[in-house]
Amino acid sequence: MASPxxxxxxxxxxxxxxxxxxxxxxxxxxxxxxxxxxxEWNQYLGDGVxxxxxxxxxxxxxxxxxxxxxxxxxxxxxxxxxxxxxxxxGIITPNGLCFERHHAxxxxxxxxxxxxxxxxxxxRPLVFTMEDIKRFPRENKVYFLECAANTGMEWRGAQxxxxxxxxxxxxxxxxTGVPLRYLLEEAGVKTNAKWIxxxxxxxxxxxxxxxxxxxxxxxxxxxxxxxxxxxxxxxxPLRIVVPGWEGNMWVKWLRRIxxxxxxxxxxxxxxxxxxxxxxxxxxxxTWEMDVKSVITSPSPQAPITxxxxxxxxxxxxxxxxxxxxxxxxxxxxxRNWQTARIDGPSHDKALHRFYHEFDWDGSPLLLxxxxxxxxxxxxxxxxxxxAVRGTESIYHNNSIQTWHVRxxxxxxxxxxx
Amino acid sequence: xxxxxxxxxxxxxxLLCAVPAMADTFGxxxxxxxxxxxxxxxxxxxxxxxxxxxxxxxxxxxxxxxEQCAACHGDFGEGIDRWPVLVGGVDTLENDRPVKTIGSxxxxxxxxxxxxxxxxxxxxxxxxxxxEVYAITAYLLYMNDIIEDDEAVLSHExxxxxxxxxxxxxxxxxxxxxxxxxxxxxxxxxxxxxxVSVTMRARVLDVTPEDEN
Numbered sequence: 203m204a205s206p207x208x209x210x211x212x213x214x215x216x217x218x219x220x221x222x223x224x225x226x227x228x229x230x231x232x233x234x235x236x237x238x239x240x241x242e243w244n245q246y247l248g249d250g251v252x253x254x255x256x257x258x259x260x261x262x263x264x265x266x267x268x269x270x271x272x273x274x275x276x277x278x279x280x281x282x283x284x285x286x287x288x289x290x291x292g293i294i295t296p297n298g299l300c301f302e303r304h305h306a307x308x309x310x311x312x313x314x315x316x317x318x319x320x321x322x323x324x325x326r327p328l329v330f331t332m333e334d335i336k337r338f339p340r341e342n343k344v345y346f347l348e349c350a351a352n353t354g355m356e357w358r359g360a361q362x363x364x365x366x367x368x369x370x371x372x373x374x375x376x377x378t379g380v381p382l383r384y385l386l387e388e389a390g391v392k393t394n395a396k397w398i399x400x401x402x403x404x405x406x407x408x409x410x411x412x413x414x415x416x417x418x419x420x421x422x423x424x425x426x427x428x429x430x431x432x433x434x435x436x437x438x439p440l441r442i443v444v445p446g447w448e449g450n451m452w453v454k455w456l457r458r459i460x461x462x463x464x465x466x467x468x469x470x471x472x473x474x475x476x477x478x479x480x481x482x483x484x485x486x487x488t489w490e491m492d493v494k495s496v497i498t499s500p501s502p503q504a505p506i507t508x509x510x511x512x513x514x515x516x517x518x519x520x521x522x523x524x525x526x527x528x529x530x531x532x533x534x535x536x537r538n539w540q541t542a543r544i545d546g547p548s549h550d551k552a553l554h555r556f557y558h559e560f561d562w563d564g565s566p567l568l569l570x571x572x573x574x575x576x577x578x579x580x581x582x583x584x585x586x587x588x589a590v591r592g593t594e595s596i597y598h599n600n601s602i603q604t605w606h607v608r609x610x611x612x613x614x615x616x617x618x619x
Numbered sequence: 620x621x622x623x624x625x626x627x628x629x630x631x632x633x634l635l636c637a638v639p640a641m642a643d644t645f646g647x648x649x650x651x652x653x654x655x656x657x658x659x660x661x662x663x664x665x666x667x668x669x670x671x672x673x674x675x676x677x678x679x680x681x682x683x684x685x686e687q688c689a690a691c692h693g694d695f696g697e698g699i700d701r702w703p704v705l706v707g708g709v710d711t712l713e714n715d716r717p718v719k720t721i722g723s724x725x726x727x728x729x730x731x732x733x734x735x736x737x738x739x740x741x742x743x744x745x746x747x748x749x750x751e752v753y754a755i756t757a758y759l760l761y762m763n764d765i766i767e768d769d770e771a772v773l774s775h776e777x778x779x780x781x782x783x784x785x786x787x788x789x790x791x792x793x794x795x796x797x798x799x800x801x802x803x804x805x806x807x808x809x810x811x812x813x814x815v816s817v818t819m820r821a822r823v824l825d826v827t828p829e830d831e832n
Contacts, residue, residue, distance in 0.1 A: 271828055276701035321656050328648035337647050360821040388644045405744040407737040458659050466664050467727050469734040482712035488792040535815030539807045578802045590798045594717055615821035
C-alpha cells in the first residue's frame with residue numbers, strides 16, 4: 203500500500219493551493235436548489251418555546267436510537283439493548299441512548315418511598331432517605347460503564363454488522379453522587395469487614411460482592427447523570443457506581459448495602475460473569491474491564507458515502523485500569539500502524555475520543571484500532587486473545603475489531619489473517 | 620432479646636448518631652429497626668449464613684416446580700426457547716459447546732436457594748415460602764443427580780452436606796500474570812508476515828437485526 207501520509211499531504215497541498223481553487227471554479231455545475239430555492243423554514247414561523255418542554259432530537263435524527271438483538275434473549279424484560287455508537291461524538295453518551303440491561307424490567311420507583319439500608323458488619327445499621335443522601339458531600343465524575351459481555355457475540359468470529367451491536371454495551375456519563383465511603387463511615391464498618399454487597403430494589407433484587415477496598419476507594423452512590431436525575435432504566439433514583447469494573451456490579455435501584463467478611467457467591471458472580479477457559483476451569487471475580495477501542499465511524503452502520511478524498515476516522519477507547527495513553531490505527535488489517543489523535547478530555551476510567559484523518563484513495567481498507575492504557579496494557583488481536591482465553595469466556599472480549607471498507611465505501615465486520 | 624429492648628437500644632444508637640461529638644460522621648440517616656433488617660436482609664452465603672429455618676424434599680419440589688418453573692425451564696430443566704437450562708451438561712465444560720447448568724457449573728448450592736428465593740418465579744419474585752424454596756432447591760439438586768434420594772430432607776441443618784460437582788472449577792482472576800497483555804511497545808510497521816486478507820465475514824451468518832427505521 204502507498205504511504206497514506208504522502209498521499210494525504212500531496213492532495214491537501216493541491217486543494218489548498220491557487221491551482222486547486224482555480225480548477226474547482228471552472229467546473230460547470232447546476233445551481234443548488236438548497237441555495238437558490240426558498241425553504242419552508244426560511245419563510246414561515248417555527249414552534250414557540252414551549253412546544254417541547256423537555257427537548258428531543260431533530261426528527262431527522264430518528265435513526266439514532268438504542269436497538270436490541272431479539273434472538274439473544276428469551277424476553278425483553280430480561281434483556282439488553284445497545285448504544286448507537288456509530289452516530290455519537292465526543293465522550294459523553296446522551297442519557298436516552300445509554301444501553302439498557304435489565305434482569306426484571308425497569309423498576310419505577312417513587313423517590314419519596316425509596317430507602318437505602320446499610321447493615322451487616324457495621325456498628326450502626328442505618329437507613330437513608332433520598333433527602334438524607336443529598337445532604338452528604340457529593341462529587342461529579344465521568345466514568346464509562348461497560349457490560350462484561352460487550353463484544354461477547356464475537357468470540358467465535360465476526361457475527362454482527364454494526365459497532366452498535368458489537369460494541370454498544372458501553373456508555374459514558376458524568377455522575378453526581380456521594381462517595382460510598384461516607385455512607386459506610388456513617389454506619390461504622392467493623393474491623394473484620396472485607397466485602398460489601400449492593401442489592402437492587404427491582405424484581406431481580408440484583409446482588410454482587412465487591413471488595414471493601416474498592417468500596418472505600420472510588421465507588422459512588424449516584425443520583426444524577428449528565429446533570430439530571432438518573433433515568434429509570436439506569437436505576438432511578440439511586441445506583442452504585444463501580445469505576446472501571448464490569449457493568450453488572452453497578453447495581454441499579456440500589457436499596458441496600460450489606461457489609462460482610464466473605465463474598466456471597468451469588469448467581470451473577472458464579473453462574474454468570476465467570477469466564478470459562480479452555481480446559482474447563484473458569485475465572486471468577488474478573489472485575490476490571492480490559493483496555494479496548496473501536497472505530498465507530500466508518501463502520502457497517504456508518505459507511506463512507508462521500509467517495510474518495512479527505513476522510514475522518516472517529517473512534518472510542520477506554521480502560522478499566524486508568525486513562526488511555528495512546529491509540530494506533532491501521533488501514534491494512536494490522537500490518538502497519540499510525541498513532542491516532544486523542545481529542546477531548548482524558549478522564550480516569552472514561553471513554554476517550556480518537557481521530558485519524560486521511561485521504562482515502564477509494565481502494566478497500568481493513569480498518570483497525572489498538573489502544574494502550576496508562577498501566578501499559580495493550581489491546582490484543584482476536585487471535586492473541588483466543589490463544590489465552592479460548593472461545594467460551596463470553597465476557598471480557600477486548601480484542602481488536604476489523605472493519606472492511608469496500609471500494610464503494612460500504613463497511614462490513616470481518617476477521618483477518 | 621425482646622422487640623421492646625431492641626427498640627430502646629436502637630433509639631439510643633440513633634441519638635448517638637445525631638451527636639456532633641462523633642466527628643467522623645455527618646449525623647445523617649437513622650438506625651434501622653430489627654424488623655426492617657429482617658424484611659430486607661435475605662441473602663444467603665455458601666457457609667449457610669442467611670438460610671432461614673425450613674425444609675423440603677425433591678418429591679415436594681417436583682409439584683411446585685411443575686406449577687411455578689416448568690413453563691420457562693421445561694419439565695426436565697431443559698429450558699424452553701432461550702430460558703436457562705437447569706439440568707445436565709456434566710463433563711461438557713471442556714467441550715466446544717459447553718452446557719453450563721446448576722449441575723455442571725454452579726459451585727455452591729446456596730446460590731440456588733438465594734436466587735430462587737430473591738428473583739423467582741420470574742415476574743413474581745419473593746412469593747415462595749421458605750419451605751417451598753427448600754423443596755425446589757432439593758428437586759433441582761435431585762434432577763442434577765446431586766441428591767440421590769427424592770425423599771431426603773433438605774433443610775438449614777442438612778444444607779452444608781451438599782457438595783456441588785464443579786465446586787473446584789473456579790480460579791481467581793489471573794489476567795495480569797497469565798494473559799501477557801502488559802508492557803512492550805506494540806509493533807508499528809510490517810507487523811505481519813505479508814499482506815493481510817479477510818478470513819471471515821459477519822454477513823455469512825447474517826444475524827444482524829433488520830433496521831425498521
